[in-house]
Structure formats: C-alpha cells, structure tokens
Amino acid sequence: MTSALEQPDVLAVARDQVLENGAGLSEQQVLEVLNLPDERLPELLALAHEVRMRWCGPEVEVEGIVSVKTGGCPEDCHFCSQSGRFPTPVRSAWLDIPGLVKAARQTAGTGATEFCIVAAVRGPDQRLLKQVREGIEAIRADGNEIQIACSLGMLTQDQVDELVGMGVHRYNHNLETARSHFPNVVTTHSWDERRETLQMVRAAGMEVCCGGIVGMGENLAQRAEFAVQLAELDPHEVPVNFLIPQPGTPYEGYDVVEGKDALRVVAAFRLAMPRTMLRFAGGRELTLGDLGAEQGMLGGINAIIVGNYLTNLGRPAGQDLAMLAELKMPVKALSDTL
Template sequence: MSDTLQPVSISPRPGLAKASRPPLAADVARKAIRAAEVALLDERRMLTADELAELAHVPDSAVPSLAALAHEVRLSWCGPEVEVEGILSAKTGGCPEDCHFCSQSAAFDTPVKATPFLDTEEVLAAARETAELGASEFCIVLAVRGPDERTMGRILELVPLVKAETGLNVAVSAGILTADQAQRLGEGGVHRYNHNLETAASFFPRVVTTHDYAERLETCELVRANGMELCCGALLGMGESVDQRLELIEQLRSVEPAEVPLNFLNPRPGTPLGEAPIVEALEAIRWIAMFRLGLPSVILRYAGGREITLRELQIMGMTSGINALIVGNYLTTLGRTPDEDLQMLDDLKMPIGVLGKVI
C-alpha cells in the first residue's frame, strides 16, 4: 500500500488540529451522536473519555448535528440564560512569564508596553459601563506572574468598592497564588478567580517555559478550597492535536471549574505564535460543541478570538453550547461592540441572567 493511502496521521489544513485517526463514516457518526444524546439528555450522565474521543472525529458534515446536540445539552443542564461579563486590563504588559501567545510578555518585542495599575476611578468607571450593559460579572485582570503585597492590597481595596457601587460580582485574574493569597481573596469578596489551564499538560511545555502545569493546577485547587468559583479556560489553535484537546477537556473536568472561557488564538505580532494560522470557523464550532458535551454543567463563555475565527458564524456558536460571553474589548485586542452582542442575544431570544455551576 502506498504512503498516501495510510491514514495514520491526517495532515490538516491550516487552522485544523492534527487527528490521530480518520473521520468516522457518516453512519457511525450518526450513531455516536445519538448515543451521546441518550447519555446526556436521557440518562443525564457525563460522557466517558472514549465517547468524547469518538465524537471528536465525526466528519465535517456532521458538525451541525453535533452543535445542535450541544445546544440541547446546554439548555437541559444549564437553562436558557446567558451570562454577560466585562473585563478590564487593570495592569497591562511587562509580565515576566513567556506564554508564547501573549503580547503582554516582557520576553517578546510586541507593541504592548508595560503600564502601571489603573487608578481607582478608572476601574470604577469601567465597572459602571459594564453594569449599564446588563452584565452581572466584572473581571479585573493583571499581567503578572502572581500578585505581590502591593497588588494584593489594591485588589482587596477595589473588590468591595466595585461591588458596592455597581452591584456586580467581581472576578479577578492575577496569576499564580499562594495559599495565603487565595484565602485573603476569598475572604475579601472575590466571586470568581480566573486561572486558565490554556492547553493540555502534554502540550504546555511548548507554550510556556517559565512555570509548569503543576503550578497552574495548584492555583486552581486553592481557588476552590477558599470558596471562590473557579474560572478556568482554554486557548485553541496553538498547534495542539485533537488528542491534546481531548486531554485538556479531561484536565478541566478534574479541576471542576464553574466557568470555562473558550478562546481561539488571535496571533499577536512579535510573539512566537504571531504567524500561526487562524482556527477555521467550522473547526471552532466543532470544539465549542465538544467542550459543551464534555463539560455539560459549566458556564461556557465566548472569549478572545471569536471575531476573527467565526466571523459571521458567531451566532451559530451561541447555538452550539455557549451560554456566556465577554462583551466589549479583550485585554489587548478589540472585540465587537457591546450593542452587536446584545442584539445577537435579542435576536436569539436568549435572556441575560446570572449563572452558577449546576451541581
């Protein structure tokens, strides 16, 4: 048999993750999707790793069916509400970590330069704008390895001020935490703490070298142990394989997040991944559905990269398992206008609400 007929490893188009086996035949794909429907909607149980792996290999023609099931699972497990969040980069650039996707790293020559912590009124003004959109969550994000004592003091000052003035739940993303810091943030009123796994443990060393995966996992455990909801997300499109995306879903299951922001790589000039291909739209829909089917009870949030990846298919993503979104701009990239997203939700008759993890 010639090499061209051996489907050992599928060479993907740019923007597609490498698969370790060929796509399922159409009839096998239909049976796999039907079996997942029975498991998740009738038996109301989590899919096994093997069941998820089979779904990951349905052909492109079956992705709309996979997405339709994911939408039904979202409605059944989480309800119809969509949670809206605004985020603010309160301390931008100059981060000592070398995350290869991030333009805020001091290790790379990017257009993003270090700026000091925003003053209190700037943070409050951003929170007020977020509240006016009907959002329920406001996340203060800092480009740091972890908070020093001065930063801890500023966070613990801001959280109750934002809550008192706007009524918003306040989330924080400030890197790796110690046990003492996690306790103080929990006691200080932080509702959710964001600490993304980003990718699978097996792929992580290709993306970050200045800290290891165990440190991320430890922070995730500290967040939950101190009464905060864990927001723990993924970034797809960095060169990881299908198997590694499935590995990431299993690792996210293990840390039991309340929320999973789903990001797609938006290549940033000057970073090691600055020339990486953009994830294809149908590929993004496939993996939105896969993350919902693998994590049926979480708040699955549209996050960075959706605009360039999905383009006019963003509305389809909302019917593929998504039940939360960040409105406005991201940390260093522009998003759609809030009005566009709110109109999308109105067109879909999706009510805005406050969400928590289904237990």
C-alpha cells in the first residue's frame, strides 16, 4: 500500500493535468490544494495564474451591478441583509427607470462591458419583469450598448423565454455553497431548485453565471465539493464572494475568511475550472484588502465587479482599473463581447 508520503504532489499533478491538458482537478485533488501549507501558497498562486493565462488569456472582464429592487425578500438566506425575515437595517425599495439608466451609463463609463440588474426576490413577478423590460429599453434608447445580465431569482420557463426576448445575454443565479451544506444556509428553497433555473437558462441560450459565498460555516471538504459541483455545471462565469457578516442576519457573528485561505480558494477554483471566467465579487475588500486583491488577480482571477455591491460599499472603480493597469492586464473591450 502506498503511503501518503509517496503520493504524487498535487501541484505537480495539476501542472500536467490542468496547465498542459486543460482538465480540471477532481474533488479529492481540490481538497489537497485547499490543505496546502502557507509556505506553498506562492507556488499555488503562480500555477493558478499560469493556468488562467494559458486557457483564458490576459484580458479581464469588468462588470458593474445595480439593484432594481432592494430588501423585503421572502427567502431566509442566512447571509443576506435583504431578507425580510431578519432584523437588518435594509428596507425595501425600488429603483426607477432614470436611476437604472444612470447606473448603466456610469458603469459603461468605467470601461465595463457588463451591467447586471439584480433584484432581491424569490423569483420575478410581472411588475419586476416590466421594470426590467422598460429599463433595458431605456438603456438602449440612451445609446448604451453595454451587455446586460440579470439576477432575479428562480425562474419559470416562460420567464426565461421572456428575458431572452429582452436581450438579456447572461443570467446570474448562485448555488451559494456545496449541496451538502446548503440546507444550513437556506431553508425556504432547495439547491436543486436553483440548479433547475440554471439548466433552463443554459438551454435557452443565455450564458450561465453561477458562484457562491465562501465562509458560511462550510468545511474544506465542502469547499472542494462546491468547486467540483460548479465545474460540472460548466458555467460561463463564477463569481467568488467572501462572507461579509451582515448585522441582523444569523451570520452576523461569523469570522471573516482569512486572506490566505481566500487566496487558496481562488487558486483551487481556477485549477478546478481552467477555462471559466472567475470573478472577484463581494467581500474581497474586507477579506483581502488591496494587496490581496492584486494577489488574487495574479492567482487565477480574470474578472471583477467594480464599484459598490448591492448593500455594501466596494472600492472606487478607478482604484481597480488602476490596479489592472499596473498589473498590465487589459480590460476586455465591449467590441470583443458583441
């Protein structure tokens, strides 16, 4: 029987399997990566960056997001300050059409190619879909050709078809965490219900955007499980969020993910999904700070959200764009996405 000391080194295996052949790591291999000691972190990040450059190239996709309907959500996602079930400071509000057009114009002004319209709902009703339709029409009437994505909760087939008809090219619906951990995070709907929406989205021809949040009480094995479950879905984009403990939510007392652990997750996700757009999203500022953000960009990330998040402040867009310029990472042009 082979001892643990005689097992092939996971990074050596990854260099051949992922870097050379483009095949993502297995769940057990991802777990080995997540268990690497701190002294091997620079080596891990360097390999993840090589994989990103080999299979995705140097360009970075920049995106802005805006909430068209904030707060008052009936679901009990334990991380979310927009749930109406928890005593958080967030109150229900709607963004009007001129506000949506202004946000899209500001996003395009940063050089972003993607603008995501988000709503805190279980799924969209006719009022919300009408608001989104009129918003997209107004954005186009403003002369703005930015790509438009949506994140409106769980969908029916008719709603999927309606969004396609509006010209929405990408749909975000995060699985949030590993299937085995999901019941500890959300009880008002299931992991499988979320996955069903994503399957309909893909079948309709929209790009699939699906990621989650790290730091919600999951163990390392569940992080590995989640990475592989995402890889099996083969999403176009995976947003990587780190928990921001929100006042009033069940997770308000949770610790922030350690920076080194966050970077290990980023690299492990890249090695599990060598060809996927991996996007820095919420919580990176709190978890990593400025230096950590640069390390993440050099450790497998190839897309970022600039500006503010839904109920949390982000870094000013100019800081992120300056970081990309300093790292000599070109921002993906809108003409390349059309």
